[in-house]
Amino acid sequence: MRPPNLCVVTATVHHQTPPGAPRPAPGPAADEGLARRLKALACTAPLHDLDVRKANLAGEYTVYSMAEVALASIDLVTLNMDFDTGADHEQVVARLLPRVAAQAPRRPAAEHERVARWVLENLINVGSVDRGFRAVYGTFGPDGAYVRRDYDFKLVEEVPGPDGGVYLRTTDEAVNVLVGALDTDVASAQIAAEVKLEVLIERGRLADAQLAAEQARYRTVQYAESLRRALEATRRNVRAVDWLRAVPDLIAEALDHVADRYRHENAILTNIRRVRDEAEAVDHRTGEHKRRAAELVDIVKDCIRRHTQLQSRLLEAGPLFRAEQDRQAFAAPPARAGTDLYGQLLGPLLPLPVERASKVTDAFFASGTGLRTPAAARVCDLVDGLLTPPLEREHLGALMPEPDLVATPDDSRFSDEQMDTALHLLDLPPDAPRRLSGLLAEARRSDPELPYLLALLAVHAASPPVGVAYRQGEERLLFAVDDGTPLDDPEFGGADLIVGTATLDAAAMAAERAS
Incomplete structure (x- = not known):
């Protein structure tokens, strides 16, 4: 990738x-x-x-x-x-x-x-x-x-x-x-672009006016994006949007903006049409002037269309907020929590015999897979299926090809013996934790590659999955704690972690699995 x-x-x-x-x-x-x-x-x-x-x-x-x-x-x-x-x-x-x-x-x-x-x-x-x-x-x-x-x-x-x-x-x-x-206020940038556009048209600089008109259209798109994101966030969670001050101010400002732009753009459109109609294609320069004016007409028309769409969305924002507020406030809470497949299903079923476990699994999968909608049969498919003669098949089916099996190469860095040695070093008594620096020095004396595996296991133990180990019935859990002491080691840096083991409550785990 x-x-x-x-x-x-x-x-x-x-x-x-x-x-x-x-x-x-x-x-x-x-x-x-x-x-x-x-x-x-x-x-x-x-x-x-x-x-x-x-x-x-x-x-x-x-x-x-x-x-x-x-x-x-x-x-x-x-x-x-x-x-x-x-x-x-x-x-x-x-x-x-x-x-x-x-x-x-x-x-x-x-x-x-x-x-x-x-x-x-x-x-x-x-x-x-x-x-x-x-x-x-x-x-x-x-x-x-x-x-x-x-x-x-x-x-x-x-x-x-x-x-x-x-x-x-x-x-x-x-x-x-x-x-x-870049990073400018939407309303002020739109007003500046419109004023610049009007001045350029009055001076006959239609090439620069076309660039200014395109910039004004981009600002209109950005204004609509601000409203769209607010409405989309409201549909997800009405409490995540400030409908007390921020959004009402945005809607009021946007409505004033749309009304002002309507008057401004219609005046600009009238001025451009006058320039386009008065221009006579006598030479190449005058023809280019007229073409620029025609393109400006299309751009300003598109701006007016986008303002119309923005105004309709602004008028729908208030009813949408009230509808979403009612829907989210009176929505029924979830009837039940999610199922822990390991702790509530797989863990209790593994010790049971097959005849007892199959009853539980049959009930679970019958309810968990949901309904299946049958496909509607077409008349042409039904006629073809009835008129097609049956094919003669072998009693045992077609011959299955022999797969070509290739052994997967073992590309792991550490061997099983190194893993057993590292786990033996980390098998500490619950009342005798050790520093990571001492464990690394002891591992380096037996194997120069072993400190890397030991450091990796210690870093993973810095945030031990207590809940998972509790549900799986683990009696001991490896943990690592940083007390601020820096690690003094020739190959590794960071914190000199305190590594130890904790004993989990086996009686409470057995009672929870039984329940």
């Missing part, structure tokens, strides 16, 4: 200023503006990383500009996703192929499709655990100490659709990367 595409992976570390050292002077490094710029820079890192890692692909892919393809992918997903559903994966790949093919027209179509899918999968970050990116940036705390913080973000994510399919949606970070206005 391909390693996850992470920008910077590290743990959060706090660096305290030493006593007596001069504290950093307050300045630009201590404000929130620097943190926003660092986050903005981190959002562009996965796009630059694509051009760095394209050399790892099997083949000659240096001719492709992967960051350009990634921006086009974000553009296509953003413009093709709707309020309820996202963009179709295959449709995005199909629309991305002409741009990829334009970079290398002599390459085969299969290679173009591979590049498009590779870029889109890297934007989704397929292969990582949470399919997200992580960056690290530093800020100054209230006490003047320098603190490193993790910033987790996503660019394109896969979401379920209402029809059961999987669709693509761009996040706020992806839209910010696309329009070049």
Whole structure:
């Protein structure tokens, strides 16, 4: 599997200023503006990383500009996703192929499709655990100490659709990367884009006006995404969303925004149409001017359509909250807890004879498998089945081929004898725990590889599964405790754990299994 595409992976570390050292002077490094710029820079890192890692692909892919393809992918997903559903994966790949093919027209179509899918999968970050990116940036705390913080973000994510399919949606970070206005307020950015658009149209700079109109449309999509996430979280858990202040303020602000944008965009649309109708295609420059005006008309019409859809969702937000509040408040609690298959079924049944255990298993699987819906027979299939003559079969069935069995090689690092020796060293009396350093030194005297196995078993014992051992009837449990003592060992570092064994209550376990 391909390693996850992470920008910077590290743990959060706090660096305290030493006593007596001069504290950093307050300045630009201590404000929130620097943190926003660092986050903005981190959002562009996965796009630059694509051009760095394209050399790892099997083949000659240096001719492709992967960051350009990634921006086009974000553009296509953003413009093709709707309020309820996202963009179709295959449709995005199909629309991305002409741009990829334009970079290398002599390459085969299969290679173009591979590049498009590779870029889109890297934007989704397929292969990582949470399919997200992580960056690290530093800020100054209230006490003047320098603190490193993790910033987790996503660019394109896969979401379920209402029809059961999987669709693509761009996040706020992806839209910010696309329009070049990173980590800004949605409403203020939309107003600035509309004012800029109106001024550019009045001055006749339609090429720049088209870019401003596209930026305004991206901001509209981002505004709808904020509302969609709030409504989706409400459907899952109404208590997780602040419907007392945050969401009502968002709805009121969005309704004012939609009403203001309606008036503004209709005025812009009238102005663009006038420019388009007055332009006469006399020469090439005038024809290009008229074409730009026609494209601006389509973009502003799409903005008005998105505002109409956003307004309808805003009006439905209040009734949806009240309906979800009633549904979740009066929902019946679960009738019973889940079944522990080992502790409640397998453990008590193993000592029983087969005739007694089969009655329990038959009752369990009859209730646990659920109902099976019979398939509806079609008339044509029924007629074919009745008219088809029966086939003569062998009495014992067809001859089964002999399988070719290959012995699985034993690639384990430690042998069974080493495991027995390590377990013997860890078989400590309950009242005599030992330090990990002493156990490692004793293991090193008998076998130079044994300390690695012993350290691995001790680390696993730092969080012992007490509940599992209790249900399985274990009488003794290995544990390890960190008391803050550093480990003094030539091969290992960390904490010098206290390793010991604990005795579990066998009588209570027997009583619980009997019950």
